[in-house]
Amino acid sequence: MAILKFENLKMHYKTKKGYVKAVDGISFELESGESLGIVGESGCGKTSVSMTLLRILPENAHFMGGHVWFNDDGNMIDLVSLSEEQMRHYRWKGISMVFQAAMNSLNPVYRVGDQIVEAILNHYPETPIDEAKSKVAKLFELVTLDPKRMDQYPHQYSGGMKQRAVIALSLACDPKVIIADEPTTALDVIVQDKILREMKKIQKELNMAMIYISHDIAVIAEVSDKIAVMYAGKFVEQADATTVFKRPMHPYTFLLMNAFPSHVGEKKKLFTIPGEPPDLLNPPIGCRFAPRCPWATDKCRTDEPEYKEIEKGHFLACWHPLTEEVRQNEFRK
């Protein structure tokens, strides 16, 4: 049974100018031990998905429908319907998060070790302090930080070390699901490589479900079992990683994957996507990608395609899925 299930979730931000449709009907399922990568460009709503999951939303956020089912030892709980008090029970123990810009998510005036101990004691108040401390020491070892550094302050850490500490913090209460939102964006590649390797290893060891959120397609390619491509508040395609890269059927997926340069292999043609992402206050009617899509027809500009499973594990929302022939032709042009 799935550990997490999004069912047509809608979360909009209310502004003076109207509703910003940041998350507009998102559905997916995640199993234990599985990793889902969500790729999309800035402003497509991918961070809002993670904030929705943890329910750490600003005051102007409104749920407009749908469910987030979380598997609590066999009982499916709808996180959307919980009160704030009930939600606290699942936050960090059930689902935790590695935040974007991890360097800023540690409190500068507390020792790093104490911050993680605090998280444990908050959720398991009956834990003896020595036990909590030895747990933190173990977590430090898991993320390859020297446990001696528990008594240091964040400013004594390098960027990569802070990121590791934040990962240790996310693991503190043995969560079942971890969301990593741009976990390595601010880091140099050699440090990024180490962190990604560690995260993959830990995920396997602890059999956790992971959601990686990033704009960096190469990072997503390496860490995800399956990938969801998000555009203007919606998923447009979702499938296993290889399918998304090798046989994408949504034009946006295809163009995005081939707009990303690689430093190895043959030097391939780089695709450009014309235009700019839409404003989520007034998204285009019909298919949201239609105004930028080279294959769009009149139908695309009026009718919205349904997001549905077209083959096992492959979801798509497009009126004119790309065939292998079309894809090959694009490279020859």
Add this chain to the structure above:
Amino acid sequence: MSSENKVLLEVKNLKKFFPAERALFSKVKHFVHAVDDVSFEIKQGESLGLVGESGCGKTTTGRMVVRLESPTDGTIEVLGKSVEDYDRMEYHSMVQMIFQDPYESLNPRMTIFDIIAEPLNIHNVGTLEEREEKVAQLLQEVGLTPPDSFLWRYPHELSGGQRQRVAIARALILNPKLIVADEPTSMLDVSVRTGVMHLMMELQKSHGMSYLYITHDLAVARYMVNRIAVMYLGKIVEMAETEELLHHPMHPYTRALMDAVPVPDPDYKRSEPNIIGNISVPIDPPPICRFYDRCPFKEEKCKIDPHPELKEVSSGHFVACYPVQEGKIK
């Protein structure tokens, strides 16, 4: 000699040391060797990429080339004449810069026309009508069309990609021979980024200028430049033609860097980068090889001898590493 082969920019033994933090009343001064003895040249119409991690000195090098910083030591020559001997105005009509962040580099109180035409004002080129015409023509060239709909707008009305196009137009308006581009696409979204990359490549062809392209991203550099120089803690450790460097990296650092960059292909298995420890800040570094502490191939010689010179190991491929130069690592 055709103009294609003429040396446009020649940088020799360039150094920039910044004073490091020191304790109150302490007289001992320490220096961060941000750029330490860097030499390279760019021929007319050719582009060079400076690639490295943050803190390697690539941006400082670029800023010295556009005279935003003055070197601690060393020389910069453009068309055989030292930058010191150029009049500042004359120099900047030849060398321009594009900055990383298009949200910071455009004055929010100026219209797009004013921003792009400002160099013409400063250099007192043309009448108002001529300037308007020139700006409109450039807007067209950088893909902001129709130009009339952009001329009187302000930066906040434009997206990141459009702003970077404005910054490119501004850099181009004096017809420079060299553009120093500091991570011009790293703040842009993927879908918009390729457009700006293509634009820069096309403009290079049509205007025949050169780029000194500064980036941390080897994959982007691959599409933008003819040659790549890899920097590590203030030194160029390897320099070669782009494809040669990517297919036959020789310096241990370049190899590690290549292995560390994620590949947008889920079926590709990267080998683990072979490198020790973490990057440090080069405060008063010892005179030996900068990479010594992190190098998995180090030898006795590396510990004793001065930092290795860049030597041509194969045709056009320069490496600063003793074991590589002696043929000990392949």
